[in-house]
Amino acid sequence: MTRYRTKPQTVEAVQWRGDNEAEIIAFFPKDAQFFWGVDHVIIRTPENINMTLFERSWVARDSTGYTLFDDEVFELHYEKIEPREENEGSN
Numbered sequence: 001m002t003r004y005r006t007k008p009q010t011v012e013a014v015q016w017r018g019d020n021e022a023e024i025i026a027f028f029p030k031d032a033q034f035f036w037g038v039d040h041v042i043i044r045t046p047e048n049i050n051m052t053l054f055e056r057s058w059v060a061r062d063s064t065g066y067t068l069f070d071d072e073v074f075e076l077h078y079e080k081i082e083p084r085e086e087n088e089g090s091n
Contacts, residue, residue, distance in 0.1 A: 013060040016041060016053040
């Protein structure tokens with residue numbers, strides 16, 4: 001049996017806290033559409049993909065697109081990095 005591990009990757013992410021509409025809007029392309037509910041927001045991307053964010057859920061962006069995570073799963077897989085760490089090794 002061959003074993004595998006995930007490759008390290010850096011993503012940009014934002015958490016829907018229920019009161020950070022401007023941060024959510026800024027995270028997506030300008031032509032994305034937003035439908036605000038009481039405890040959620042539905043986002044339609046320019047590619048016509050619908051995503052539903054509930055409070056405390058995360059959306060991450062990488063080279064392949066957007067991925068939704070609940071808070072527990074996001075915290076399990078990702079840790080915050082400082083801007084200095086992003087540039088290490090790129091000299």
